[in-house]
Amino acid sequence: MPVFLDTSDADFELSFSQLLTAKREDSPDVDDTVAAIIADVRARGDAALVELTAKFDRLELEPSGLRFTPEEIEAHCASVPANERAALEIAAERIRAYHVRQMPDNALWTDPDGATLGWRWGAVAAAGLYVPGGLASYPSSVLMNAIPAKVAGVERLCITVPTPDGVVNPLVLLAARIAGVDEIYRLGGAQAIAALAYGTETVAPVDKITGPGNAFVAAAKRRVFGKVGIDMIAGPSEILVIADGDNDPEFVALDLLSQAEHDESAQSILVTTDAAFGKAVCAEIDRLLTELDRGPIAGASWRDYGAVIVVRDLDEAALLSDRVAPEHLELCVADPLALSKKIRHAGAIFLGQWTPEAIGDYVGGPNHVLPTARSARFSSGLSVLDFLKRTTLAQMTPQALRAIGPAAETLAASESLQAHGLSVTARLRKLND
Amino acid sequence: MPVFLDTSDADFELSFSQLLTAKREDSPDVDDTVAAIIADVRARGDAALVELTAKFDRLELEPSGLRFTPEEIEAHCASVPANERAALEIAAERIRAYHVRQMPDNALWTDPDGATLGWRWGAVAAAGLYVPGGLASYPSSVLMNAIPAKVAGVERLCITVPTPDGVVNPLVLLAARIAGVDEIYRLGGAQAIAALAYGTETVAPVDKITGPGNAFVAAAKRRVFGKVGIDMIAGPSEILVIADGDNDPEFVALDLLSQAEHDESAQSILVTTDAAFGKAVCAEIDRLLTELDRGPIAGASWRDYGAVIVVRDLDEAALLSDRVAPEHLELCVADPLALSKKIRHAGAIFLGQWTPEAIGDYVGGPNHVLPTARSARFSSGLSVLDFLKRTTLAQMTPQALRAIGPAAETLAASESLQAHGLSVTARLRKLND
Structure with missing residues (x-):
């Protein structure tokens, strides 16, 4: 069974930290x-x-x-x-x-x-x-x-x-x-x-x-x-779903299992404002696991790394989600765009109940190569920028060199880089001849 | 003495390849x-x-x-x-x-x-x-x-x-x-x-x-x-100057020495359409090396890794420069902006004779943290993008899911990811109820 947490539990912080730091992958030393x-x-x-x-x-x-x-x-x-x-x-x-x-x-x-x-x-x-x-x-x-x-x-x-x-x-x-x-x-x-x-x-x-x-x-x-x-070194993937009680438990169960079926070390987390909904999703998952071809893989992932977390409100949900910095984040709430603005760290956000994560895997349009293992804190999904590089351009006129050259001479001197300074000095001298 | 090459030399390709592949840094295994x-x-x-x-x-x-x-x-x-x-x-x-x-x-x-x-x-x-x-x-x-x-x-x-x-x-x-x-x-x-x-x-x-x-x-x-x-792992830095004969040899000499004085493993290369100008720059460098505080460092870099290459024309210069993919590239020619458009791989380009590379080190505005060791082929200088990350957003309406959901179901089936497909199927079923 996955953990079922409530932020009002006395030991919530400890349990949540364990969830965050669980080592999900054995990297053999090759x-x-x-x-x-x-x-x-x-x-x-x-x-x-x-x-x-x-x-x-x-x-x-x-x-x-x-x-x-x-x-x-x-x-x-x-x-x-x-x-x-x-x-x-x-x-x-x-x-x-x-x-x-x-x-x-x-x-x-x-x-x-x-x-x-x-x-x-x-x-x-x-x-x-x-x-x-x-x-x-x-x-x-x-x-x-x-x-x-x-x-x-x-x-x-x-x-x-x-x-x-x-x-x-x-x-x-x-x-x-x-x-x-x-x-x-x-x-x-x-x-x-x-x-x-x-x-x-x-x-x-x-x-x-x-x-x-x-x-x-x-x-x-x-x-x-x-x-x-x-590109980034990919780790096992994860999904976090934030859902209020006004959702179909089967939809959310299938979305959580979409990650879990990839890999036994995948992680699926449901954060909900409604404990009864959380329980209903768990029941759906248990039912589906007996039917899915990849049930044993998905079941192991859900058992070992899955979690349901009951929160007081959506603000608390957003804060917890940012600590996970999930690769995939579904917002199954009444106003998903508003909630998305409270999220700082996520690879991809799927807004509303008609946007299963699987749409993003195939046909949504955004890239499905996304930062895993909390790296959405500092990195982005694959994009055209990964295949481009930028060359900076600078051209001084005599006027510009007169204006800013002296500051460069001063800084070159302070860094004891004499040729740097002289390359400016020689030009300013010629301009002043 | 640095190498003095001419693209019309019979053994130019061999000499240039050696210049490109010279191992300039001993990375101790720490x-x-x-x-x-x-x-x-x-x-x-x-x-x-x-x-x-x-x-x-x-x-x-x-x-x-x-x-x-x-x-x-x-x-x-x-x-x-x-x-x-x-x-x-x-x-x-x-x-x-x-x-x-x-x-x-x-x-x-x-x-x-x-x-x-x-x-x-x-x-x-x-x-x-x-x-x-x-x-x-x-x-x-x-x-x-x-x-x-x-x-x-x-x-x-x-x-x-x-x-x-x-x-x-x-x-x-x-x-x-x-x-x-x-x-x-x-x-x-x-x-x-x-x-x-x-x-x-x-x-x-x-x-x-x-x-x-x-x-x-x-x-x-x-x-x-x-x-x-x-960020990138920085290697020893390099400058390549493309200059026609209509330049002050002292300016170009000082710019080449600005790189050389950083480090004995820095590399400074002059590519010129004018052999006499190339010789004049070498003479200036020899004179300056006796005067600079960091002359021994700059001298070792120039001797071991420096080069002057005489080319037939600026098109040839641009092609050679792209093979070097220099961290810093100076274009000391009559129309530097036009020449810059022929360059594909460079960290930063400095246009015209009034733009010494040292301006870019300090006060130009563009970043001086730039890709070294040929990595301008695939990477860029430091920028605000290095401190930002991007979250993608996607929201389907029922109409959108009806339009593109079936393709996702087909692809999920072809990848044997059953829960992925069912997460779409369940929603389409409900929409059709």
Whole structure:
């Protein structure tokens, strides 16, 4: 049974702290293994990729087989039923429409001292997306990673996806094609990250790597950070639902189970002003768990990390939610937009009872790659900004240099950086000649 | 002597590749030491900070002495000469004016399906800035880190700065006060990063850590990444100057030396269409090196990593510059803005002969915390965005859910996530009742 707390309980603060700090993930220390794999790929390139793929994915390839050919992609895509293809296209279109709005503006202005200042955004030239294999091989994640990259203007976009025993998920290939991905490789694990970061004979290196993965992938991304850019290291996901009593318990139960069914270490929390509603949701969950295919996974998550918290009012609910800083936050209340303004830390907010979190996973438009494990305190979901970088611009006129140069000379002197100061002094001298 | 290359040389490509891949920094492997320090601070809090500060900074403190008191800050600030105070205030005002323009907009719109979508930006609640001690203790860097944080709306902003042997740089404290920093601690090294990330009795934990540091600080930041946000790991800095022959060789020589004097591993590269001008700059540098206080440092950098490259035209210059992706790029040409549009990868661009890079270090307005070591290919200088995070918003109406819900059901089924699908199905069923 999940914990059932009430903020008026004497020991609430202790119980809530335990909920917040519960270690939900055992990260095995795979750092040495990963370091060796990366070194091997750097040293031997394709030969290492072929060997490692035979070892970990039980798949014998020639180097030429590392990359899917256009014909292979076409054949797999053709095998996808029409309804699934249509659903992917609807999702892609909505995700694209949302992310296009994120494109930031360039700026250039001249200030009162005569200095022209500004910045200009530009796309990363090449990006690589890691797609996990097996059960966690989600075509929706391909769309969510690839579309922002293409909207940003990334010219060369690669995917690596492991195909254990040669099994291919055709939906992943179709999602990649719909999103405009340029290259797809049969690669997984730390060796895929190494190939993307350092390049081999077959895989040209990229500048930025995104996408979720297991402990080996996460450790490899951490290691190549600096050589290339990476997105956040994803942890187990969580949902927090704030609901008043005026909701359908089955809706909320299914939303909580949507997180729980991902992973035994997912966390689902209901915060409600109505204890009876909280109990009704628990009863619905117990019923649904006996029916769901992934009931054992969802049940373990709900049992070990689930919680129902009864609060006095919605202000208290917002404060508790901010301490969780949930990846997904549903506001099932009469005025969800008003309540959303009291929330400071959340990856994505779903407003009102007609917005199940699952809509956001697939077709809402906003990105479903979101900050986990409390990191919404300091980070954001994936966006076009992750595939752009900004160059700042500055141009002094003689007038501007006369106005602000002396302050630069003073500060350079105070930092004992003589050439810095002289580079200004020499120019001011010439202007005064 | 630095290398003097010409793109028409037969072996140019080889020489240029060597220049690009020259390993300029020996990163000692301090990871085990840093792991032990972090574990110690997590386990023993202030007691560990006091012990480590005595050991590394030769400074005996009580826990109450870890934080500067308002009276101590005031006394140090009062010791700063008026001209230095005025220069810091000019710099702060210009940096603030630039960064205010970076504040991004919130958005909320309703799409044709009736879905309301958008996002909202919010500030990180608490941030910590690491300021190095000793020679690299730059008050300008305090301004460049702290002002974007305060512009973003960070409520609690801390600085840690080591004070080896108790020596305090009063300009650092004054810069912190001008920038609006809330707390200043006498802490350095990995122990400062550990205190900021995990908190102790005296130091409350923060959500985001920025600022440069030595190998211990960099390793500690890499380790706490995920628990808190961090900025890029800074490497040795570089400048690339593109100049035609119509420039003052002394100006360009001083600008190249401004980078070189930072650090023996800094890199200064001149790309010019005029070989004679290139030779004149080299001669100026040789003369200046005998005069500069930091001549030995600048001389070592110029000798080991400096380069002059003669190109056929400015298009070729832009292509070479993009392969370097320099932290700082000066365009000393007749139409610098036009040339800047051909540049894809640079941290900051300085336009025209009256814009020495040193202006950007202090008073230009754009941030001087910039991507080093080729990372301008995928990352940007520090900005207000580093202290903000974005929450996405989505609200479905019954109409919107009817329109796009079925696609979500299809995709959930294709990913075998049954509760995801049912959370939509249950709602559609109720709507159709």
